[in-house]
Amino acid sequence: MxxxxxxxxxxxxxxxxxxxxxxxxxxxxxxxxxxxxxxxxxxxxxxxxxxxxxxxxxxxxxxxxxxxxxxxxxxxxxxxxxxxxxxxxxxxxxxxxxxxxxxxxxxxxxxxxxxxxxxxxxxxxxxxxxxxxxxxxxxxxxxxxxxxxxxxxxxxxxxxxxxxxxxxxxxxxxxxxxxxxxxxxxxxxxxxxxxxxxxxxxxxxxxxxxxxxxxxxxxxxxxxxxxxxxxxxxxxxxxxxxxxxxxxxxxxxxxxxxxxxxxxxxxxAIPAPDPTDTAERITLHGTPPNPRYPPSGCPFNTRCPARIRPPEYEHLDDEVWQGINTLRDVLLERKRADRSIRERIRERLGRQTRFATVEETYDELFGGLQIPANAESSIEQIVEHASNNDEEAALDVLTEEFGSICESEKPEYHTVSETGRKSFCHRHDGEHRQPSQVLEERY
Amino acid sequence: MSDTQHEKPMNDEEIRTDGGTDTGESFRQRVMDNPKPGAIWLTVLVLLIAPELGRFVDWMLALGGGIKFIFDGFVAAPAWIGSNFEDSLGFVAGAFATDITALLMLFVLAALLRGYLPFHPDTRLGLDLSRSRRVWFERGFLTTVFAAVTAVLVFTPLGALLRNEVGFYVGVLDSIGDMQTLISRETIPNHGYQTPAGDWEGTFLGLSPRYAWLTRFLLVWVYAAVFIGWLWQGYNVFREHYRAMDWTPRDDVIDRLRSHSWGVFGIVVVLGFIVLALFAPAIATYPIQENVYQPYAEDSEFKYFNEESGEVEMAHHGDANLDSRSQGEGSGTVSINEYDEYGRYAPLGTTPSGEDMMTHIAYGAQTSLTIAFVSITIAVFLAMLLSLASAFYGGIVDLMTIIGTDTIISIPIFVLVLMMSVVFSQGDVWIAEPMDGGFLLALIYAFAYMPGMWRSIRGPSLQVAQEEWVDAAKSYGQRPLAIMRKHMAPYVMSYLIIYGSLLIGGIIIVTSALSFLGYGVTEPTPEWGRLISDGRNAVATESWHVSTVSGAMIAIVVTGFNALGDGIRDAIDPQAEANATGNAGGGA
CATH class of the missing domain: 3.40.50.300 (P-loop containing nucleotide triphosphate hydrolases)
Known part of the structure; x- marks a missing residue:
């Protein structure tokens, strides 16, 4: 590099x-x-x-x-x-x-x-x-x-x-x-x-x-x-x-x-002084990840508006994608969190713990959204794994179904112009469309 | 500190033109340009000192004596360590250990003084060393110089010569110190005897001892007030005529302190306490040597009018004391503002052993002041060093400091002080001698109170270590010690002054409590706490004054120090008063 x-x-x-x-x-x-x-x-x-x-x-x-x-x-x-x-x-x-x-x-x-x-x-x-x-x-x-x-x-x-x-x-x-x-x-x-x-x-x-x-x-x-x-x-x-x-x-x-x-x-994010400017703002969802646990692959993949999506889900609704991203964050967080013995026991007994149940999270994220059948079944599979406290398996399914090169590999610096400008993104590798095109389309 | 002058817009007209503008001028130059105010101030100061010259020289000698005591301790250390080795390992090892210890001590001294070298010896020798090598080279160079000087002094007659020379100058100073001063027992005597006719013989202008003593007493306070006032005037002269800065952040602090009436009350009480201690020989009704320490010595004999025989007779203070004991009913109590049977006037009555209370109170102030001052100085120094180092370096240094100080804090302070004072005074170590254990007590306080002080300035130290100016200093390669001294210490120092003044009150109380229990400062050195203890059985009788007066003195002085601490705190940080009232005392 x-x-x-x-x-x-x-x-x-x-x-x-x-x-x-x-x-x-x-x-x-x-x-x-x-x-x-x-x-x-x-x-x-x-x-x-x-x-x-x-x-x-x-x-x-x-x-x-x-x-x-x-x-x-x-x-x-x-x-x-x-x-x-x-x-x-x-x-x-x-x-x-x-x-x-x-x-x-x-x-x-x-x-x-x-x-x-x-x-x-x-x-x-x-x-x-x-x-x-x-x-x-x-x-x-x-x-x-x-x-x-x-x-x-x-x-x-x-x-x-x-x-x-x-x-x-x-x-x-x-x-x-x-x-x-x-x-x-x-x-x-x-x-x-x-x-x-x-x-x-x-x-x-x-x-x-x-x-x-x-x-x-x-x-x-x-x-x-x-x-x-x-x-x-x-x-x-x-x-x-x-x-x-x-x-x-x-x-x-x-x-x-x-x-x-x-x-x-x-x-x-720079405000345009022109009131007739109709260019759509790209809003980044969520907050930057904790630098103690940076995401795998590209550091920006959790919030990227031009993230590479698996072809079968390319046209999935933006809100659904957002839900999937959040779900992944939640799963990662759950995986990291140390559960005390006391908490495990409470969970067994059906008492409330400081972790919300996965079902609650699911309702919050995807309630009232139109989800295509193939995506829906995958998400349900994930939720099932997660409710059995097997976050590992849930994440595996999520990566397999919705993941892409953005999560699996660190991008390289691609030279993007004659002046030697470089960009750190998988989309410049020639196999994918350029970010500007994708953003044009998505926003 | 930022409210008065902060963000005041600048304009050219405001810049002063009376000599403060040229940045090249030194203080000496400013004095040369405008010598009149300074000369006037200095002349008056000399005129003020002149009548009391003997007293000032005495103070200097006492201070010198204290320094000599510490110095002698250091000088004796190598031989002491050497003799320990000699006992177990033989003569050669002992001599070797002595030399090594001496060299190590000289090296520490060299390391401390290295920064003040006016030139770099390595550049003179044509060596061009890197920075850390240069530092070591200079330390080694200074150690060698010191060792050579020491060797010359120890092994040649030059040392004895120098000692003679110093002894001669000390002798000269001594004789100046013996000179009669204006406000002294010799000029204004209060101890005389009544003739059968009823006149007073031997007192000032033939006044009764009561008024003679009162005259001297009042003169002390007038003199002290004028002198302190003149020192303040000196600061004003400097500020107005000779200081390069028009304004400094300290000016605001002083202004706020002056308008803080509780703080001013504290200043007045504390200054009064200091004056009482410094002028104890003049304020005491009788010389402490005759009345307390050696009441049966030849000098302690005095004439008095015996009413029974109707004649003037001789008596020792010791015998007279036995007849004037304030021990309760029927013991011949001499209460406040009374004469005893020997015609001795006692402004505050007598103690249970018949000694003069005023003498005890005045010299007791000396004891308390010395103990408080020595212990607070050492504690402040150590606490500052530890807190700055642990805040600056963090990590393992911080952890070790925390463990060390928490260990000390975990023992209740009074128990710790009690244990240590018993152990050391039983052990009969040489530091237990001065002031009948007072100096030892000061060292124990320094040790016991230092962790609390460190704790209370830990927050401010950590805060100032995070300031960007510390980073800036690092970024241009300033040395860690210099960063701590210039960029951190001034911010922590104000907290230490506050905690120090609050702690002094605590130390005075603990000293009294120890004396009350029979430890700490032992007889015959006067101490307020012991007076309370001695007089407590007689509080309900006509001898009530013994415990009451000494107790009231402690209460007033402690309140004064606390008021001073509060005043300084509010002056330094006006916001703190509103935010957290109980904060400042938290560490004590």
Whole structure:
């Protein structure tokens, strides 16, 4: 997977120098303890490149792992697997001394300007601290440098002796940016730098960031969930879902002609300012799966609007499909849940337990729906297995009858345009119809 | 803290132009530019100190004595460990163990002081080491330097010379400390005798002892009030003329504390308590040496007017005490504001053993203050270190701290203190000597109260460890200790001040309770709790004052410390008052 990604990148963008290469990066939380259970897979095998001087956007729902990815790139989190090459060196392998030397190359702008500045220190002390850590020149030089930085980010040298409390959100974010600039880094991770600010201030900060990029030749990884901001500032965009990159490619192209079903649904969530716009919204059902138990196959398969369906059920009603998906979630959940002995006994005795009976679930999901006979018999079979507490068998039937490649196999990254844009979906493999066609038809 | 100045719009006109604008200026430069207010303040301060110079020097010497005591303990440690080895393994092993222990202690000292090295020795030597190697190199370098200095001091006559030199300076200070001060027993004596004619001989201006003592007593408070007021004025001068910042978050806290009347009451009581302890020699009616410690010594003899014989005679404090015992009915009780048969004035009456109560109360304040201050300082330091380390590192460090402190917490605090004080005072260890067990008690409190303190600041520590500025500091490679010191400690410190001031009250009560039971601070060191214990049988009699006065003092001081804690809490976090009233005391 990573090989393929890297090679297609190099064919399309040979001219540009790779600054950061990420290969199959994994960051799992909570797998250290004995009693932790399976780890939370915040970043689950991600590969991409960041080219020198560009702005790479990273978008996705909250909780999809984009902030963790950014923090792992700066080694604020330890990677569980994979590598991050910065200018050719794998920084996940550095020892503490080398890491200390490397850190001045890469800095981070944090999301919340209220929390990223220590408000017991003056602005001058805050901006000076990185310089002190690296024992940059003499203390007098450091003070001069801080005043210079304050001017660079649009503040005044007199603000040296003020406290963060005395500034507005936008000004505080400027202070944070000045601090990251102090050591003259090449690479900056901007973790939702404007999402906590007023809209008018957002524009100012975005412009400042663009100016700084031009002036100092910075490379940005811009993490955001505001798609319009991303479209404005980014050269390329990566779309993340549940620890995976679903699609990555040049911004304009990705926004005008998305390839991946997830990108489609994400973009359709942008409100259109045109009242005559009649395009149907793609609504995603349910919530993203628990990253501790990600679905097998494609991470998006539980909610995908363009999921590959078995041919005999291709034209099954959408609501029925939705019911089947929910039923599968419920079965998986039941399978995972540890039933205490007490609960088993209560169940035997016909008392109520904290698990609803499968029949209740069935009624809730499929009550009042027209279900074709062949589908109905399969569903009934599933329900029967489940009511005998044999979730394993029920799931087997469900997978056999309603499953597809989406659940059984992890997709590959398919190059979907000449610019090297890649999408993580089975539908690009040539055997199935393209996502856009399917979505057109289903919505 | 964010309400007054938060999000105040900035405009250029607001930026001050009177010297605070140039960011390059140092404090020294600002003083040079505008020396007048500072000079005036300093002159008045010197004028204030001058008449009481002897007393200030005495305090310094007492502090130095405390430091020397701890220092001597450390110096004695290697030889002590060495001798233990020598007993079992022979001379060579003993000498070896002594040296190793000494080197280890010097290494710890070097590690603590390394950050203050003004230059990097490795760059001077032309080595270019990586960061962690440099740290080890510098630690080793400093240890070597310290070891060399120690060796020179121990094995050459230079050490003896230095000791002589230090001894000489201490002697000079001692003689300054002996100088008569304005508000002292020598200047305003209150102990005299009546002539057959009825005049007072030997008292200040021939006043009766009652008024002579009262004059001195009031002068102490006036002096202390003026002095503290002038220190506050000094802060204002600094804030107005010499501070680079127009405003700091602390300004708001101070303003809120000043307008918090309950907190101000606490400050006044606590300051009064401290003044009572510091000025004990001047406030005590008689020198404690003569009245309490050595009542039969030669110095403890005094003249008095014997009414029976009608003549002026001599008596020892010890004998006089026997006739002035406040033990209930028919014991010759001397109550509040009375004279005994020897013409000795007792502002608060006498104790059951006939000693002067005022002397006991004043010196008892010294005992309580020292114990409370030493134990709280150690406990605060340890609790902060543990909570910051466990919040910052998490994982196994956190777990070990939890297990360790929970083990201590599981024993009821009073039982723990009682057990430890019995064990240590029976064991007759050297730390049990100062203050008749008071210092030992302070160490025991530090050990017993530290886990509770750690518990109560655990939440705030974990919270501040999650702040993004801690991540930011990590992202530019700040060292863990520096992150804890600069980015976490200031936020936890305010909680520790609150809990500390609340705990001081608890410590004073527990000390008194221990003395009441006959443990803790033993005779003859004065202690308030022992006074309650001694006088409790006579509460219903004419000797009611013994338990009542000491009990009231404890109640007032403890309330004062609690009020101070409440005041600081409300000043630091105005929202906390509305949210959770019982929260702050939770850990105590």
């Amino acid at each position: 990573s090989q393929q990604l890297a090679s297609s990148d190099s064919t399309t963008r040979e001219k540009r120098e790779k600054l950061v290469e990420v290969r199959d990066l994994k960051t799992y939380y909570g797998d250290s303890g004995m009693f932790g259970g399976p780890p939370v897979k915040a970043v689950d095998g991600v590969s991409f490149n960041v080219f020198r001087g560009e702005t790479l956007g990273l978008v996705g729902e909250s909780g999809c792992g984009k902030t963790t990815l950014g923090r792992t790139l700066l080694q604020l989190e330890d990677a569980t697997g994979g590598e991050v090459r910065y200018d050719g060196t794998d920084i996940t392998e550095l020892n503490s001394d080398q890491l200390y030397e490397w850190r001045r190359n890469a800095q981070m702008v944090f999301q919340d300007p209220d929390s990223s500045l220590n408000d017991r220190m003056t602005v001058g002390e805050i901006i000076r601290e990185p310089l002190d850590v690296y024992e940059w020149e003499t203390p007098a030089d450091r003070r001069d440098r801080v005043r210079e930085l304050l001017e660079t980010v649009g503040l005044r040298p007199e603000h040296y002796f003020r406290y963060p409390h005395q500034f507005s959100g936008g000004q505080r974010q400027r202070i944070g940016i000045a601090r990251t600039l102090a050591l003259e880094p090449d690479f900056m991770v901007l973790d939702e730098p404007v999402s906590a600010l007023d809209v008018s201030v957002q524009a100012e900060i975005i412009n400042l960031l663009e100016d700084l990029q031009e002036e100092f030749g910075l490379t940005y990884l811009f993490i955001a969930h505001d798609l319009s901001v991303v479209r404005h500032i980014c050269d390329r965009v990566a779309v993340m879902y549940l620890g995976n990159i679903m699609e990555i490619g040049p911004t304009e192209e990705l926004f005008t002609d998305p390839a991946n079903p997830y990108t489609h649904s994400l973009l359709s």
